[in-house]
Amino acid sequence: MTVVALAEVASVMPADDHHARLAGVTRVFGRPGSPNCVHALGPIDLDLRRGEFFSVVGPSGCGKSTLLDVLAGLAKPTEGTAEFEGRPIDGVPAGVGVVFQEDASFPWLTVADNVAFGLRRAGVDAAEVTRRVDYAVGFMGLKAFAGAYPAQLSGGMRQRVCIARTLVMQPRLILLDEPFGALDQQTRLLMGDELLRLWRETSATVLLITHALDEAAMLSDRVGVMSARPGVFIDVLETGWDVDRDSRIVSHPRFGDLTGHLWEKLRAESLKHMREN
């Protein structure tokens, strides 16, 4: 599995191919009309292009995570349709990988066993498991810790384990729910680089939920800005970065413009959220 080969595959695919699509998706919790009924999300329209890096920013509680749940098949839309590779999403679709905000590494397994977990349950043969796990562990810089348990690792390293665990399943769509939310700023920037490297290597479509505007501006091809609850997209921004970008673009003048533009869009919504809570 070389970078070149994957890049060739990616170039064959049409750039405007819709990989996942949400049309008029809403999500309402509780019975309509009852006092604790919450309209959490939508209506949302979203077309994820195959191979793009799409970030979603929005004020807290705007339904970002709910949006991810719908795409991951963990939640059903109340109204509207969700599609992945042309098929309606019903349950977790094969080919979709999710990295959660909380540390999801299993403390009773070593790093290598954590990474191998999904493959073993899927009945992949042992030689293939070893091959893929070795690759993912190496790719995420965990080689020296393959035999260690999560408790012996830092928060950043544990999140790498979770990313490796998703990576070995060779997902075509990777959903990340604020995966670096609990990490410090420097670690977050470096993890952003790792994510870009992984995105280029796998040519997967990436949807990143984040509250960090700089993260969204630096990593994405497009950034969707969501309103306060019920969250709808109020703007979708093309960043125009090269594919081989990395965290050093934070010193690029356009980075400041992008971040500033995102904040301009988001400020009013964040204020709304703050006043309501």
Add this chain to the structure above:
Amino acid sequence: MRNALGTAVVFVVLLLAWEALHLVVANSSLPSPGTTLVQLVALFGDPDFWKHASQTSQAFAVAVVLSTAGGIALGVLLGMNRVAGTVAEPILVNLYSLPKVTLYPVVLLIFGLGISARIAFGIMHGLIPLTLFTMNAILQMKPVYRRSAAVMGLTPWQTSLTVVLPAILPEVITGARLGVSLCLLGVLIGEMFASRNGLGYMVMHAMERGDMPTVLAVALLLAIVALLLNAVLLMLDRAWRH
């Protein structure tokens, strides 16, 4: 090494305290550690003792197996169903705080005078703590574990066996440590009433005869057994939590 030393110190202090207490109170009501040990060794040579011990072991073993299996199963069931768990928890806690010995006549009426009554009484003691521990372990399990299992495409059965069970195991072992010693307590109390065999009966019978060395020898033996069981479960727990 330091741990072993600490344990040794605790044992020596306990023995000295026991000896001191023996010297302070009247000689006959609290035999010295030495007398107790001599009596314990003598008991080991007595076939009658082994008959009683095997009765207790049998009842205890069955009670432990049934209450462990039942406690975990019930705990998983209640933990998986949030509504059932919320309803059951206060009931179980109140049921558990009831002095169970007051119900022993009922148990005797239902199960008769044999070993099954003692097994049932052991289960009554051991089941509820393990159920509560298991149930709470599931309720408090990080939701992200189950979500991870779902996105990795695990079947519900795979999720239960390879995610939920390992995740709750430390709490289950803690519950089992409590449950096992309570099972032993239940079985022994059961043997103390309306019984003609078992170590519980042996203690009662020795007490009636004023044979304090036997009472203490059996008590010492039971304490050692309970401590060993606890140590084994603790070791399992340590091996699991890295």
